[in-house]
Amino acid sequence: MVNKSSKSRAGDGQRRGDRMRERVKTARGRKLSSTRWLERQLNDPYVAAAKKDGYRSRAAYKIIEMDDRFKFFKPGGCAI
Numbered sequence: 001m002v003n004k005s006s007k008s009r010a011g012d013g014q015r016r017g018d019r020m021r022e023r024v025k026t027a028r029g030r031k032l033s034s035t036r037w038l039e040r041q042l043n044d045p046y047v048a049a050a051k052k053d054g055y056r057s058r059a060a061y062k063i064i065e066m067d068d069r070f071k072f073f074k075p076g077g078c079a080i
Contacts, residue, residue, distance in 0.1 A: 022042045026035050041047055046058040055061075067073045 022039070024035055024039045024042065044058065046061060050056070050058045050060055053060075073079060
């Protein structure tokens with residue numbers, strides 16, 4: 001008979017801040033490096049914030065921070 005403890009194991013439900021860490025199921029044909037990149041991407045708070053704010057990538061926050069510091073974008077200008 002298997003003895004099931006009421007305590008959860010350390011690997012079950014690791015928490016980062018207020019949200020659970022997302023695990024990626026390995027797909028057939030996906031390399032380990034791709035699986036690890038996808039897991040990092042899904043658990044990155046800046047990626048989630050960029051998606052919520054409508055930015056194309058997390059690099060937008062770095063550009064905004066640099067512009068606040070160095071003022072290289074002019075108001076009303078167009079950047080491509």
